Amino acid sequence: MEKSCISVFLLLVAVSYALAKDFTSKNDGKRDTKEVKETKPRLPQTLSRGWGDNLVWTQTYEEALFRAKNGNKPIMIIHHLEDCPHSQALKKVFAEHKEIQKMAEKFVLLNLVYETTDKNLSPDGQYVPRVLFIDPSLTVRADITGRYSNRLYAYEPSDISLLYSNMQKALKLLKTEL
């Protein structure tokens, strides 16, 4: 997990570089040649980015907040980077985990490679991968954490069961009957 300790600046540099190459490529860790042919057929840029192609993903944080409140569903936000091997590894197990994919339908889903300006989404820093839950009352569930004390919202692929149980926890809404 130490290697994923990237400063915001480095994050942005990395994203910038990754995106400059080819925004749409589903980079699985290995680099393509730098010369991206703009003429080659481009894969559609999907909102899922491989985190669950059969799930409904929101585009923006504003949209997610609106849908959470209106639909009384919790939000699950995954911050990640296409060029980060930790993000890619988590994405793989996340996308292949049938129960997680099923349970994810109960959430308003958002995956982001660019940080929002909302500081509540980085309670202990802007690292990736980072998974946060937000209650339909629009309260960030800072209490739902992974197992790393120095990056509370990070998950390794081996933590996928913990992530699953945290999703269950997030589905127990804070103010269901109020």
Add this chain to the structure above:
Amino acid sequence: MEKSCISVFLLLVAVSYALAKDFTSKNDGKRDTKEVKETKPRLPQTLSRGWGDNLVWTQTYEEALFRAKNGNKPIMIIHHLEDCPHSQALKKVFAEHKEIQKMAEKFVLLNLVYETTDKNLSPDGQYVPRVLFIDPSLTVRADITGRYSNRLYAYEPSDISLLYSNMQKALKLLKTEL
């Protein structure tokens, strides 16, 4: 243009309703049955939403700002709604206009159905369709307008040539040599 005069509240209600039906459907004005089969194969949710499937679209406003500054490219932001016939009509001519599609490559592109919290993106209200340009210096080009004095940033399909020339105008950066 009068009919596109929709308050923010109505916008959100409309979007909510449209999206509740099927977020991914490329709705061209006619309504499907309300019972969306969740089991039917879902079209991939693309960032282009039909405004130019071969163009690179950014996901969020934060991303667009970052790329504009870094790449020294102006931003073109299109606010629209899937359920709005004016938006759909403009989208059709926009997507089919070869010169516009070509010139659009020179912009950082963003199309949004949910408003951001940045008031600079609604100089005269939150109507759709609404096209705004932002200079790489991150200045909103409030001077680049359409032909309707009551909604300066709205375009009808018949205004597509004006939109094209406004794109040309936006490409002349404010502070190129500073």
